[in-house]
Amino acid sequence: MPLDLSSSAPDFAARFRDLLNAKREMSEDVDAAVARIIADVKQRGDAAVIDYTNRFDRLGLERPEQLRITADEIEAAVAGVGPDLLAAIDLAATRIESFHARQMPMDDHYTDAAGVRLGLRWTSVSAAGLYVPGGTAAYPSSVLMNALPAKVAGVPRIVMVVPTPGGTLNPAVMAAAKRAGVTDILRIGGAQAVAALAHGTGTIAPVDKIVGPGNAYVAAAKRQVFGLVGIDSIAGPSEILVVADGANDPAWIAADLLSQAEHDESAQSILLTDDNAFADAVLAAIEQLLERLPRAATARKSWDEHGAVIRLRSLDEAPALVEAVAPEHLELALDDPDAMANRIRHAGAIFLGRNTPEAIGDYVAGPNHVLPTARTARFSSGLSVFDFLKRTTLVGCDAEALRAIGPAAVTLARAEGLDAHGLSVAIRLGSTN
Amino acid sequence: MPLDLSSSAPDFAARFRDLLNAKREMSEDVDAAVARIIADVKQRGDAAVIDYTNRFDRLGLERPEQLRITADEIEAAVAGVGPDLLAAIDLAATRIESFHARQMPMDDHYTDAAGVRLGLRWTSVSAAGLYVPGGTAAYPSSVLMNALPAKVAGVPRIVMVVPTPGGTLNPAVMAAAKRAGVTDILRIGGAQAVAALAHGTGTIAPVDKIVGPGNAYVAAAKRQVFGLVGIDSIAGPSEILVVADGANDPAWIAADLLSQAEHDESAQSILLTDDNAFADAVLAAIEQLLERLPRAATARKSWDEHGAVIRLRSLDEAPALVEAVAPEHLELALDDPDAMANRIRHAGAIFLGRNTPEAIGDYVAGPNHVLPTARTARFSSGLSVFDFLKRTTLVGCDAEALRAIGPAAVTLARAEGLDAHGLSVAIRLGSTN
Known part of the structure; x- marks a missing residue:
C-alpha cells in the first residue's frame, strides 16, 4: 500500500520528513x-x-x-x-x-x-x-x-x-x-x-x-x-509529483502516476490533492489499471513501497511541500497551473495543465528528459547544451587601462602577501618597489 | 631547473606528453x-x-x-x-x-x-x-x-x-x-x-x-x-601558460611566471616562445627576481620542479600545444593576441596583450579567478552566476496540442515497452487501447 497522509494529521510534519529522507536505491558496491x-x-x-x-x-x-x-x-x-x-x-x-x-x-x-x-x-x-x-x-x-x-x-x-x-x-x-x-x-x-x-x-x-x-x-x-x-550527473530512480484538484479524471492521473512507477521498482510517484474523494478515486483507478499493464509487477512494487497520496486542506499548502521534495517531474493538473508554477522554484521539469501528461516530455515535447532526481533539483538542472559547452573569460588591458585598475590589484596582492602578483602589475606601471 | 624543451627536438612529442601527464599534487587520504x-x-x-x-x-x-x-x-x-x-x-x-x-x-x-x-x-x-x-x-x-x-x-x-x-x-x-x-x-x-x-x-x-x-x-x-x-569543482594547483614573442620585456614575463609559482610548490608556470634569446633572458630574469621575493622558496620549488620553457620554431605551433595543456590561465603577450585567442578553444581565462598580467584577473579585472585546473578547461568553466542558478523546463499542452504531438509519443512509448507511458497520453486522446 502506498503511504496515505493528511496534512491535517498531528504527525504530518514528521511523516512527510520520513518520506523525504527514505532511501529508495540500493547501491551495489562495484x-x-x-x-x-x-x-x-x-x-x-x-x-x-x-x-x-x-x-x-x-x-x-x-x-x-x-x-x-x-x-x-x-x-x-x-x-x-x-x-x-x-x-x-x-x-x-x-x-x-x-x-x-x-x-x-x-x-x-x-x-x-x-x-x-x-x-x-x-x-x-x-x-x-x-x-x-x-x-x-x-x-x-x-x-x-x-x-x-x-x-x-x-x-x-x-x-x-x-x-x-x-x-x-x-x-x-x-x-x-x-x-x-x-x-x-x-x-x-x-x-x-x-x-x-x-x-x-x-x-x-x-x-x-x-x-x-x-x-x-x-x-x-x-x-x-x-x-x-x-x-553528467548520476541519475537516481525516477520520480513524479502530481498536484491535482478534484476536477481531473482520476484515470488520467492514475496513468500518470503509474507511468513513473513502471520504470523501476525504486521509482516514486506522489499525488498531492485537496479533494479526498478524488484521492480515493485515483487509488481505485490505479488498481484497475494495474490489472492490465504489461509492467504491472514493477509498477505495483514501486507504488506500494514508495508511492504516496497526500491529502491537503488546501492547494495553498502545495508549493512548500513541492519545494521540499524538489521533484524531477512536477505535474500541475489544475485550471491555473501557471499561478502554481510561479510559486515553485525547485523542480526539474513542470507539466502545465490537465492535458500535459509527463510522458509527453519523455518523448516529444522538446525539453530534455534527463533531469535531476533525489531532491537535487534544488541546485542542479536537466541535461542541456550547457553540458557540452564551456566558458572562457577574456581580459585585455592597454597601458592606460592598466594604470586605471592596476594600483588596486597591487594593493590587494600586497595585503594578501603575494608579492610576485603585485610585482607583475607594478613592473608594468613603472613602479617596481 | 625547469624543463627546457625545443619543439624541434626529436623526442619533443614524448617529452611534452610527459609534461602533460605529470602529477603535481599529492592527495592526502583523509x-x-x-x-x-x-x-x-x-x-x-x-x-x-x-x-x-x-x-x-x-x-x-x-x-x-x-x-x-x-x-x-x-x-x-x-x-x-x-x-x-x-x-x-x-x-x-x-x-x-x-x-x-x-x-x-x-x-x-x-x-x-x-x-x-x-x-x-x-x-x-x-x-x-x-x-x-x-x-x-x-x-x-x-x-x-x-x-x-x-x-x-x-x-x-x-x-x-x-x-x-x-x-x-x-x-x-x-x-x-x-x-x-x-x-x-x-x-x-x-x-x-x-x-x-x-x-x-x-x-x-x-x-x-x-x-x-x-x-x-x-x-x-x-x-x-x-x-x-x-x-563547485575541487581545484588543483594553479597554472599559467604564457605565449610570448621576443618583443616583450623579459622581466615582465618573468614576474608573471613567478606570480603563479609563488602560490604553491605544486603550481605550474610554462612559457612558450619562438625566440631563443628571449627564453634565455626570461630564465635569467627569474633568477634575479627570486633573489628579492618574500615567497621565493615556494616559487623556486614550483619553478624548478614543474616549470617549463618550450622553444618553438614558430608561434604557429602554439595553439595545438596550448589546447593540449588547456591551461587555467593563458597569457598571450603578443602584438595581435586576439588572432591567437581565436585559434585556442580550451583555456579557463585568456589575458590579451603585453599589458595584461594574469594577476589583474586575480583581483580587479571582473571575471572570476576560480578557474578550471589540471586540463579540465577542456570540459569545464570558471565560477559564475551559473553555479548558483538552475533551470526548470516547462511544457503545457491543451487538447489540440496534445492531438498534434501525442500520437508520436504513444508510438515511441510502445516501441520502448513502456505501456503506462503510452496510456497516459492515449487516455487523453480518447484511445485507450
Missing part, C-alpha cells in the same frame, strides 16, 4: 571491480576492451576495427524500423533540436569605462561520449535526449557506445543515433566502454565528456574517470 | 577521518561543531549562538582595514559584480507551431555556503570571487564559514564579506563546517550549494556531501 577494469583498459587498450566485450557480451571479436559498428550495419538495422516509428523518432528529434537550439548562449565582448576589454566566450567540448545501455533498457528516446544537445552545442565528434549482447543491434536505437548525428558507434558497454572513452585506446580517441544512463558498473566507472573527463 | 566528523555533526549537530572548533581552533565556545560572528565583531574588524585596501576591495567588488551581472541568462517562454507552450526558467538556489580558509590562505579576493556570483544570481542566503584559529578574525576578509553581501558568518572550518552547511544543525540551516577553496579535509568533505548538496 568500485573495486570497476577500478580493475579501468586500469586494464588504460594499460592494454583495445586488447582489454575486446577481451571484456567478448566475455560479457558473448562476441567473438578479433581485431580492434571490429569494435566499430559499420555504416552498412547501421543501415541494415534502420531498414528494419517501421515508418510510424521512424516518423515518431524524427518528430521527437526535430522538436528536441528546436528547444535546445534556443538555449544556445551568446558570446559577450565589450570595453568598459576604464578601457578594459572584457569577454565571455562559449565553445563546445571537442568530443562527447554517449553511453547507451543494451538489452531492455535501450531506449531510442534516450539516444535523442543525450546526443542532440551535444550536436546542437556544436560538438564535432559524438561517440556512442552500446553493448550488443549476443551481437544483436537494437534497430530503433540505431535509427535514433543516425537521426541524432552520432558520428561513431562502438559495440562496447560496461566499465570497459567508459574507460575506453575516458582514456582512449589505439582505435578510440578519448572524449572530453561522458553522458548517458547505465547500470551500477557504468555509474561507478563514470565516477572514477570524473576529473579526467566531465560527466 | 577520507575516513572526514567521514567520522561528518557522521558526528549529522548526529550531534551544534554540539559536535563546537567540540571540533574548540579543539582544532583553540576556542572556548560554550553555546551554539557563539558560532556566529556578530555584526559588532565584523564592524570592529573592518574598522582596522586601511582606506586604500577598503577602496581596492570596493573597486574589485564593483568590477566583479558588473562582469557577472552580464552573465545572467534570460528566461524563455513561447508557444510553438504545434500550439505547445514551452519554457525555460532560471532560478537561484535558496542558500549557498562559502568556505574560506583561515590563517595565511585567507584571501579577501577569494571571498569576493566566491560570494559575488551568488549575490548577483539572487541567492537570498549566503553563509560564510571561516575558521578563526586562536580567535583572530582577518580584517580584510571581514571587509570583503561585508562588501559582498554575505548574510551570515560562522567561525567554523574544516570538515565540520562543510558537514554543518550540508546537513544543517540546530542553529545552522542547511544550504543547497557549497563553494570555496580549502585543504585536503575540506576537499574530502565536499566530495562526501556532494549529491546532498551541490559543490
Whole structure:
C-alpha cells in the first residue's frame, strides 16, 4: 500500500520528513571491480576492451576495427524500423533540436569605462561520449535526449557506445543515433566502454565528456574517470509529483502516476490533492489499471513501497511541500497551473495543465528528459547544451587601462602577501618597489 | 631547473606528453577521518561543531549562538582595514559584480507551431555556503570571487564559514564579506563546517550549494556531501601558460611566471616562445627576481620542479600545444593576441596583450579567478552566476496540442515497452487501447 497522509494529521510534519529522507536505491558496491577494469583498459587498450566485450557480451571479436559498428550495419538495422516509428523518432528529434537550439548562449565582448576589454566566450567540448545501455533498457528516446544537445552545442565528434549482447543491434536505437548525428558507434558497454572513452585506446580517441544512463558498473566507472573527463550527473530512480484538484479524471492521473512507477521498482510517484474523494478515486483507478499493464509487477512494487497520496486542506499548502521534495517531474493538473508554477522554484521539469501528461516530455515535447532526481533539483538542472559547452573569460588591458585598475590589484596582492602578483602589475606601471 | 624543451627536438612529442601527464599534487587520504566528523555533526549537530572548533581552533565556545560572528565583531574588524585596501576591495567588488551581472541568462517562454507552450526558467538556489580558509590562505579576493556570483544570481542566503584559529578574525576578509553581501558568518572550518552547511544543525540551516577553496579535509568533505548538496569543482594547483614573442620585456614575463609559482610548490608556470634569446633572458630574469621575493622558496620549488620553457620554431605551433595543456590561465603577450585567442578553444581565462598580467584577473579585472585546473578547461568553466542558478523546463499542452504531438509519443512509448507511458497520453486522446 502506498503511504496515505493528511496534512491535517498531528504527525504530518514528521511523516512527510520520513518520506523525504527514505532511501529508495540500493547501491551495489562495484568500485573495486570497476577500478580493475579501468586500469586494464588504460594499460592494454583495445586488447582489454575486446577481451571484456567478448566475455560479457558473448562476441567473438578479433581485431580492434571490429569494435566499430559499420555504416552498412547501421543501415541494415534502420531498414528494419517501421515508418510510424521512424516518423515518431524524427518528430521527437526535430522538436528536441528546436528547444535546445534556443538555449544556445551568446558570446559577450565589450570595453568598459576604464578601457578594459572584457569577454565571455562559449565553445563546445571537442568530443562527447554517449553511453547507451543494451538489452531492455535501450531506449531510442534516450539516444535523442543525450546526443542532440551535444550536436546542437556544436560538438564535432559524438561517440556512442552500446553493448550488443549476443551481437544483436537494437534497430530503433540505431535509427535514433543516425537521426541524432552520432558520428561513431562502438559495440562496447560496461566499465570497459567508459574507460575506453575516458582514456582512449589505439582505435578510440578519448572524449572530453561522458553522458548517458547505465547500470551500477557504468555509474561507478563514470565516477572514477570524473576529473579526467566531465560527466553528467548520476541519475537516481525516477520520480513524479502530481498536484491535482478534484476536477481531473482520476484515470488520467492514475496513468500518470503509474507511468513513473513502471520504470523501476525504486521509482516514486506522489499525488498531492485537496479533494479526498478524488484521492480515493485515483487509488481505485490505479488498481484497475494495474490489472492490465504489461509492467504491472514493477509498477505495483514501486507504488506500494514508495508511492504516496497526500491529502491537503488546501492547494495553498502545495508549493512548500513541492519545494521540499524538489521533484524531477512536477505535474500541475489544475485550471491555473501557471499561478502554481510561479510559486515553485525547485523542480526539474513542470507539466502545465490537465492535458500535459509527463510522458509527453519523455518523448516529444522538446525539453530534455534527463533531469535531476533525489531532491537535487534544488541546485542542479536537466541535461542541456550547457553540458557540452564551456566558458572562457577574456581580459585585455592597454597601458592606460592598466594604470586605471592596476594600483588596486597591487594593493590587494600586497595585503594578501603575494608579492610576485603585485610585482607583475607594478613592473608594468613603472613602479617596481 | 625547469624543463627546457625545443619543439624541434626529436623526442619533443614524448617529452611534452610527459609534461602533460605529470602529477603535481599529492592527495592526502583523509577520507575516513572526514567521514567520522561528518557522521558526528549529522548526529550531534551544534554540539559536535563546537567540540571540533574548540579543539582544532583553540576556542572556548560554550553555546551554539557563539558560532556566529556578530555584526559588532565584523564592524570592529573592518574598522582596522586601511582606506586604500577598503577602496581596492570596493573597486574589485564593483568590477566583479558588473562582469557577472552580464552573465545572467534570460528566461524563455513561447508557444510553438504545434500550439505547445514551452519554457525555460532560471532560478537561484535558496542558500549557498562559502568556505574560506583561515590563517595565511585567507584571501579577501577569494571571498569576493566566491560570494559575488551568488549575490548577483539572487541567492537570498549566503553563509560564510571561516575558521578563526586562536580567535583572530582577518580584517580584510571581514571587509570583503561585508562588501559582498554575505548574510551570515560562522567561525567554523574544516570538515565540520562543510558537514554543518550540508546537513544543517540546530542553529545552522542547511544550504543547497557549497563553494570555496580549502585543504585536503575540506576537499574530502565536499566530495562526501556532494549529491546532498551541490559543490563547485575541487581545484588543483594553479597554472599559467604564457605565449610570448621576443618583443616583450623579459622581466615582465618573468614576474608573471613567478606570480603563479609563488602560490604553491605544486603550481605550474610554462612559457612558450619562438625566440631563443628571449627564453634565455626570461630564465635569467627569474633568477634575479627570486633573489628579492618574500615567497621565493615556494616559487623556486614550483619553478624548478614543474616549470617549463618550450622553444618553438614558430608561434604557429602554439595553439595545438596550448589546447593540449588547456591551461587555467593563458597569457598571450603578443602584438595581435586576439588572432591567437581565436585559434585556442580550451583555456579557463585568456589575458590579451603585453599589458595584461594574469594577476589583474586575480583581483580587479571582473571575471572570476576560480578557474578550471589540471586540463579540465577542456570540459569545464570558471565560477559564475551559473553555479548558483538552475533551470526548470516547462511544457503545457491543451487538447489540440496534445492531438498534434501525442500520437508520436504513444508510438515511441510502445516501441520502448513502456505501456503506462503510452496510456497516459492515449487516455487523453480518447484511445485507450
